[in-house]
Amino acid sequence: GQQLNQSPQSMFIQEGEDVSMNCTSSSIFNTWLWYKQDPGEGPVLLIALYKAGELTSNGRLTAQFGITRKDSFLNISASIPSDVGIYFCAGQLLPGSARQLTFGSGTQLTVLP
Amino acid sequence: KAGVTQTPRYLIKTRGQQVTLSCSPISGHRSVSWYQQTPGQGLQFLFEYFSETQRNKGNFPGRFSGRQFSNSRSEMNVSTLELGDSALYLCASRSGGQGNTEAFFGQGTRLTVV
Numbered sequence: 510g511q512q513l514n515q516s517p518q519s520m521f522i523q524e525g526e527d528v529s530m531n532c533t534s535s536s537i538f539n540t541w542l543w544y545k546q547d548p549g550e551g552p553v554l555l556i557a558l559y560k561a562g563e564l565t566s567n568g569r570l571t572a573q574f575g576i577t578r579k580d581s582f583l584n585i586s587a588s589i590p591s592d593v594g595i596y597f598c599a600g601q602l603l604p605g606s607a608r609q610l611t612f613g614s615g616t617q618l619t620v621l622p
Numbered sequence: 623k624a625g626v627t628q629t630p631r632y633l634i635k636t637r638g639q640q641v642t643l644s645c646s647p648i649s650g651h652r653s654v655s656w657y658q659q660t661p662g663q664g665l666q667f668l669f670e671y672f673s674e675t676q677r678n679k680g681n682f683p684g685r686f687s688g689r690q691f692s693n694s695r696s697e698m699n700v701s702t703l704e705l706g707d708s709a710l711y712l713c714a715s716r717s718g719g720q721g722n723t724e725a726f727f728g729q730g731t732r733l734t735v736v
Contacts, residue, residue, distance in 0.1 A: 542724065551626070551712050551727035552665075597665065609655065609678055610714070610725060612665035
């Protein structure tokens with residue numbers, strides 16, 4: 510099955526710094542999604558990407574769908590304390606029988622004041 | 623617009639028992655997927671239901687089953703519980719069309735098997 514490698518596994522940054530994390534896949538996806546999960550809660554959708562090469566922003570967040578369809582990155586600019594949490598990438602292969610999301614292992618982000 | 627609602631939030635069961643979890647999707651959404659989240663395995667896909675039919679299934683044993691009702695609400699059942707079934711069970715709702723659509727998650731049900 511598909512393998513998603515997400516890195517880094519964890520990050521400690523100072524408030525105000527920019528953050529970058531990425532996911533690479535052994536297979537092609539046609540959708541990439543980025544989620545944030547707080548402790549004890551479900552993942553919250555941050556950004557959805559549907560086309561290779563697509564670059565999408567949501568406030569301080571920017572994500573790109575890699576041109577090879579096998580990778581995606583998420584950038585967070587000017588980090589603030591509420592950015593703390595676990596960030597997951599998720600890929601979807603095709604509509605139809607392969608609609609399930611394959612998740613990366615997560616990036617634990619800690620923002621230091 | 624109400625989000626995805628999962629009940630109960632927390633559950634403690636004994637090995638060998640069975641459990642039923644419930645998920646109400648976003649109004650108008652017809653697709654419900656279930657995921658298991660554990661520290662060791664991360665988020666793993668269980669199954670997806672659309673219009674009361676299981677459309678897709680992950681690699682889990684037959685002890686894990688589900689169903690969907692005509693109002694799109696879904697239940698998942700785990701029989702003969704094992705300690706390793708302790709996890710956060712998440713339900714994801716999407717509109718369900720064949721095109722790419724975004725999945726929105728509920729808060730999850732934290733199942734502890736003792």
